[in-house]
Structure formats: C-alpha cells, structure tokens
Amino acid sequence: MNLITAIKLYVEKMCNESGPGMKTILLDKETTSIISMAFSQSDMLQREVFLFERLDSGRSNERMKNLKCIVFIRPTKQNIQLLADELRSPKYGAYFIYFSNIIPRTDIKYLAECDESESVREVKEVYADYLCVNPNLFSLNINSSMHRLNWLPDALGRTVQGVLAVLLSLKLNPVIRYRAGSVVSQTLAKQIYEQICKESSLFDFSRTHENGAAPPLLLILDRRDDPVTPLLHQWTYQAMVHELLNIHNNRVDLSNIPGIPKDYRELVLSGDQDEFYGNNMYANFGEIGSTIKNLMEEFQRKAKDHKKVESIADMKNFIETYPQFKKMSGTVQKHLCIMGELSALTTKRNLFEVSELEQEVACKAEHSAQLQRIRKIIADERISVDDAIKLVALYALRYERHANCDTSSLLQIIKTRGGKTAIVPSLIEYAGTHMRQGEIFNLVRISDAVKLTRNLIKGLKGVENVFTQHTPLLKETLEEVFKGRELDPMYPAINSELVPFRRPPQEVVVFIIGGATYEEALAVHQLNNAGYKVILGGTTIHNSESFINEVLNATDGMQFKHTKTMLKYISSDNY
C-alpha cells in the first residue's frame, strides 16, 4: 500500500511497454502534475523519455516520425477530441495511449475511427489518477468541493474517479463506510459503490477473500467533523512548510520572497527524491534545526577537505565523490533556505505565542482564562490579523454553546483591526456543533468512564510538548476501527454484504471530503509505523488559509441560520 510506488509502477509499465527507442510523452494539465509527483525529469530521461508535450496547449507542428509517443491523459471529452485530431494527422511514429481512468467504449470507437494511418499500438486504462503526496497520502487538488454545503458536480465526478483510481491501483475491493448524517459523504459513497458494481470485472481481485482476511475498508469522512485541525498552526516540517509557505504539487514557491537566490525560487520537496526530506518530513521544527546544523557541519568539513586539492590524487578523489558532494550541498542549501524562511516568519508573526494559545483552546477547557488571553493577544498589533481571526474562530467553535460565549466582542476587536470577520460565522455555519457528530474537544462525559481515566492518565503524564498537544480526531477514529469497535451507528456501510463479523480490517483507505491535512498525515504515518496499513486522502491538502477559503466558498450565498448573533459581521463587503 504505497501510493508513490503504485504510480511509479504504472509509469514504468508505460515506458517498458513502448519498447526501446526515443520517446516523447504527451500529457494534459493534470497528468503532468501526477507524473511530476512521482518522477523527476532526469528519472524520465533515464527511461528514454526525452520530450514532454502538453496535449492541450502550446503544440508545435513539427513531425518526428522517428519518435514513439506515450499518451497519458485523463479521459475527458476535450482530451478525446484533441487526441482524435492528433491521430488523424499523426506527428509521431507510433502511439501508446493510456487513460488515467475508466473510459466509455464509445470514445474508444471514435478514436479507432480516427486512426487511419494505423499508428496506435496500445490502448489501456491505468489508474494513476491522483496526486501522491506521500506514500500514504493523496490529494485530488480540488480546492473547493462544495457550494451551499453540497457537492459541486464537477468536484464530485472528479472525486469518484480519484477514489476509484486509488482502489484500483492498490487492487482493493473495499467495504465502503461513510459518515452518517453527512449528505456529501453518503452521495460519494453511493456513487463509488455504483461504479464498483458497474465495473465489477475490474474489481474482481479474488486474492483478498481467499485467505479469509477481512476485506479492506474505505472510510469516507467529512471535514466538518473536525474543523479544528486545519486551523491550528503546525510544527512538523512538512505541515509547517505547507502552513507558512504553501506546498503545491510537492513544490514550494519562494519567488516572491526577497533575497532568495535564483536557483531556489521554486523548490521541489519530494521525500522520494530527497532523502533528507524523506527522513525529516515528520520531525518537528526544533529537531530539524539541529539536524540541519549537523548536516551543515558535515558538509563544511567535507567542503574544507575538498578545498585543499593539491595533488592529482586529491583531484581524482574529488571527482569521484563529486556526485554525492554536489547532491548533498544542494540538499543542505535547499533546506537551509526553507528553514531560514520558516524561522523568520515564526519570529515575525510571534507564532510560538499564538500557537501555544491555539493548542490551549483546542485541548483544554478553561473558558474565562482563555477568553482573557485571546482578547489580549488579538488586540496586540504584533500578531497578524489572520492569526487573530484563526484564534477567534477556534474560540467560537470551541465555546459555541458555552453560556458565557462572547464571540461577538472578539469579532468587534477583529473588525476594528480591519479583519474579515465573516470568516467566523461562515465557519460556524460550515462546521458548527449542529454539523459535527463526534466530539472533537475532549469534553469529559461522566458516562464515558474509560475516557475519563485515560484523560486523567494523560494529565498525569504531563504534556509532552505544548505546541503539539492536539491530536486530530482522525487518529481516534482509526484506533476505533482497528480495535474492531462497532462502526455501524457512526459509519454505516453501503455494501453491508461484505462486512465481516467483528473483525477489524487490515487495510484502510480514508478519504476526507473537504480536504485532509498534514497533521492527519502524520497520525496516519504513526499508525503505519505501528504496522497498520492506512492511506489518507482528501479532495485537497489544506492549510489554514486554503481551508478558510474553502469554507467561504462552501457557505457563499447561503442564509445563515446558526449565527444570528453575529449577523452584523456577515456583511458582503467582508468577502
């Protein structure tokens, strides 16, 4: 269950099936991203793929009959038309066509009719139709999946395809469970199930049932159950970079930051190609600082070694270790660059202070003390308005039903500072208590004695780290799943005929509608390390900024029912 390997195997298969010889690859916008997440350009060069071309833009008319052409595109109407045009006047010698998802037969027929010069050698569906961010994390890059709290039709279609592709590429025919009470989850589950039934021959992986193991589980969750995780500031490397600098398709854009050297305007962060990153993506900010320092020292020592190149033997030695040397220096400088930027932002925005309070609000119930602190901190000019809004949003989510809840006065402060106050009521509409099902804030219920003891023990143990106290709801959910707890009330199954009798599944794919986060990816990673096979996916990977945008889009144009007290902060000019 490794998503990056899955994509790699597919791409390698494409390259192998086309045989030896010079090749070009014809992609569309999305497949370009998909391949670039798993392969670097030089990887592709080693597989004899020398040219990259986009089917949908900037095409030249140069004919190169001596080249083979691998076509890897999504099966959209537009792509089919463009490919048909290409086949009518072929520019390359032979075509090997791969669609990233299920394609209607009529489209195949149409293409076959266009191939008049018999240049097509292969037509296949391979299910590499998602962006593999980490081996256990995928995204579909849908930044906004909902409108008026229901699916956008395009987003739904793409999500169904994406999740199906994940299942097919890992050869899973799962039990599908969805968050009860969430219309979007249910719709998605239903549509996926319909597709699986329709393509039953594709999903016939007999091996899964032969050995009597419980079938895998596809768990469809709703972001609105846990709106807190994406709002919190993150301290593990990958999550922090995404929060502060924004990772898009494993790339970080630093071009608008002054004083960045030219080579580092856009950085690739791929744990697969960059060993340092692979080892440290889940390490926290403090750890990584010291690791980089060690690496720097080692690097400098080596650099010093190489400076005294005197004899020919020295030179030879230098050349021989050159590739590793160069690689290492590149990695160190890259991460140094990022770390520098991260720590500058941390100081500038007083993130330690903000984050500590965020974590307190998320994990501890001390209303009046926290209200005081929030008041003080959001009025502080050194704290950015965006961070202040996030704090108020957390407060509003946490104490929505608290007797003395005073969100209005906090919003007043934000308003005087010129912040977008509409965010908070939108968030409550999107994911207020009326929407949530599980309890994300650890409110101890007397009935739940086990939980009580556990919390007590947790309290005694002491908090490991004030900045990483919060654990996402997902972790708890998955623990329940693997313990074999009764899931039906919270997560009913749509194809209950597959449900095994009280046996926990061995493999779980979690999909979060409304986007996953890197903090959840870390939780999944910890489970993976404990031997559980879990994969996490989301319509996108959120940081607080993108999450707030999604919330605003999802609630745009709605009548707000649950936030009447905040009515005056929902003025249209605030959008």
Next chain:
Amino acid sequence: MSNPFGEPDDDESCEILEGFLCPICREDLKSAEFLTVHFERSHAEQQDALKSVFKDIISKAKNKILNFDETFDLSRSFDKNATISGAASSGGTSGNVAANATSGADNNGLKMSNARTRMNVFNFMDRQEVGAEHNHLEYFQSIRNPRLERYASETNKLIIRLHKLLTNLPMDPVLRKQHERNIVTWLDGSSVKLCPSCAKNFHIARRQHHCRLCGSIMCNDCSKFLPIETALQLASLATSQSEAIKEMQSSSDANKSNPQHHGIRSCDHCLWLLETRQEMHESRTYRPLISQIYADIQKLRKDVLPDIEMYLKIVGSLYDGESIFTIADASALRGKIGHVAEAIDLRSKRILAIPCQEGSREGALKKAIRLSCSQLIKDKILSIPPLPEEEDIRKIQDRKRMEAEQRIETERRQAMEAYERQALANNASGGQTRVNNENDYAYGSDLRSLDNWSAQPVNISQSEDPLVEQINIIKGYIKQARQEMNFEVVETLELNLRELQREFYERQRASRELNQDAGRSKQAT
C-alpha cells in the same frame, strides 16, 4: 506516542495478548519483520528496560514542573523532554534511585518516539505489484482494422493499376490515352453534367477529365496530380523503365511550376489513399542520423552495464583477498568502461552537433539526449570505485596466504612426524622411498600457490598425468579469456582450476601414502 493506541495498562490489559508482541512494551507489531525492526530501533540500548515498569508519580510531577519552567525557548523548547529527563537523572544519582530509573525509561520512550517519526516512510512499506489495468486494444483494433483493411485493398488495387499504367507507357499522346483506357475503364461522361466535387457544370471551357486510377470524372480544377517520382516509388519501379517516363521526368524537371505536365491525373480520394500509403511506408522506414547514433548509444549503454557490475565484483573480490582476479584485470576492465564512457560522450556530442532549427522540438530532443548521456556517465560510470592500491591488495593476499601456509605447515609437520616415526621403524630399507616422498612434497606444496606452479611449465608438460594436462588446458583458456576481458568465464575457469589442483594434490598425497604403505609392507617382509 510509543503505542498509538494509548496506554497498554488501560481496560484491555487484562486480556490475553496474542501476536508479534514486543516483550518490553507489549506492543503488537503485526509481523516478525516489524517486531525485529522495532526492537532494534527502540530497545537497542535499553538494558535496564524492565525497570521502566515501575512508574513513579513523583518524578512525573517533577517532570511537569520542570516542563512548565521552560517554555518559549526556541532552541530548547523541543528538546525539552530530553534535557529534563537528563536533569532528572543527574538529580537522581544523588539518591533517588526510583526517579532515576523512571527518567531513564522516559528517555528511552522519547527516543522510541523519535525513531518512529524518523523512520523513513519511503523505504518502508512492503513490496507491491503493479495496479489493475484494463486493455482496450482488442476493441480498438476490432473497430480500426476492418476500416484499414478496406482502405488497404483499395490502395493495393490502385497500386496494381499504377504499375500497369507505368509499364510500357507509350510516347504518343493518343496511344498513351488508349493505353490508359485499356487499364482503367473510364466512366461514361455523357450523362454527367456537373463536376461531382465542385458542382459546376461542364462546357467547352470546363471539360471533363478522368481520374487515371479509378476512371471517375471531375473538372480540371478539381484534378489532382500524382508526381511521377512518387508514382514510380509506389509501383516500386526503377526510374529507367521506359522512354515515355524519362521524357515525362525531364519535362517535369524543366517545368516545375506546372504540375499537370509531370503527374498522373487522379481524383482526390485516390491521391489521398496513395499518399497515406506512402507516408506510412516512409514513417516506418524513416531513420534519420539522430536515430542511428542514438541506437549506437543504447547499444553501448546496454553493454557497459554488466561490465560495471563485473568491475564492482572484481574489486570486491580483490578486497576480500581472493586471487581469482588480479589488479591487472580490474584495471583493464576499468579502462574498457572508460572507453565506453568516452564513446557515449562522443556520440551524444555528435547528436548535439546535427544541425537543426533554433528552438525547435528536435533541438530540445537533442539536448535531452545529451543530458541523459552525461547523467549516465556521471552517475553510473564515473562513480565506480577507484582501483585498489596494489600494496593494500598484496597485504591482504599475503595475510591470506600466510594463513593458508600456516595451515599447510601444521599439516606438513603432522605428516612429517608420522613419517619420522615410520622412518625410525624402518631406517634400513626406507631410504629410497624418502627421496621420492620429499620430491612429491615439494611438488604438492608448490601446487598450492599459483605463481610458483606456472613458473615450472616444463615439469608439467612432461608429466603424463591427464589431470595435469587438463590443468594446462584450462590455464590456456583463462589466458585467452583474460585477453578478451570475458571475466565471467575467467571466474568459472579459475574455480575449475582450483578444483583440479586440489584433486591433483590429493592424488599425489594418496600415491605417496601408497608408497609409504608399500615401503612398510616391504619392510615387514
């Protein structure tokens, strides 16, 4: 953190646990592999781990207090736990043993969680097969091929006609028309009032014309002309077929601007069919310079990769002190690999030098090929380890040989002792035998070392033993294989040689013992 499912000592701890459990933290690791990894990572230096069972609430509280003191310190805030437990343990040495033990356990716990987060996920998950796929080629072909076959038979008919048209083409225009009409019956034009393709009516100025290939009717504007060279190529005829064609060609050379004079009149459809055929033929056989050079590079690359592996193996075996390969072998192979690298480099440069349009895709292609070649050279070829120093190898080999010789020496001494005891017993008649024996001995021990052995080829060639002959033959082969740098063969032959030599030595010894036995029996008589 150590156990993602919370404390082991909660409500479930009274159950009987089953599975791959870690004996220290009682965690189910799911498989033997995970368990070993877990144990190595987490409990490697945890000698006193069992003490961790005794958790002390006092030290917990202490931890918590210390925790509280050290917030807002950038550098230390994350290493806090480590420093605190360190501090606690140093405090503990003053007397509080229990606290010490616990903090040690905590420390280990922290390390464990670090190991967990540090574990590189990218070489973590198990092997995986390629995902599902669905092949549509069959269906695609079932649609495409009948269509293409129809076209193909049509095209073939046209080509046969074309062939007939072009052979024995008469010079005289009237005769030629007759010839053309004989081969393709022209459509009767009397009832055709309008041109079928442009729908203009025919009259004196717009006369009817016929396609020479299918006989259909069209006006002059709608006529296409198949160039005579293409026609010849399609009909696979030589240029010097007939006078008429030559004349047509020469006239076309003189008069390029007017296509009517040097082509065969044909309709749109026929021309399209023929052109498609021509294009397919060309694209299949199209092999520009760049492809040829590229094929060379691929061949070199394919050949050099096993060489590199062999080189690594040779170097490894040299460092192990084995004498199957010599440094000369390694250096020869290294030289060969270097040559290939140069050849690849040279060819990729030649590709780069092929002229093409600035900024065209071909230019990009050439650059990409060059890049991939230099990558290959840099990553695969230049990064091979350097030749081992002769001295180092000699030292390693000497050490090995010394060990071997010592072994022989002890064996020999034992044999000698046995022999002396025997000699004491039969000092009168055993003299002759002893001389023989000593000769045999020297011979045998020489066989042990390859160099000495090859230094006395005369002796061996004189020997009539078939084993020795065999040995000699193999040595010859090895020499040849070395010259051809076929090191895999060298390796197997060398191993064979060793076997033979050992066998030979064993026999020598056996015969010697036989001699001794004979001597003894003689003495007995």
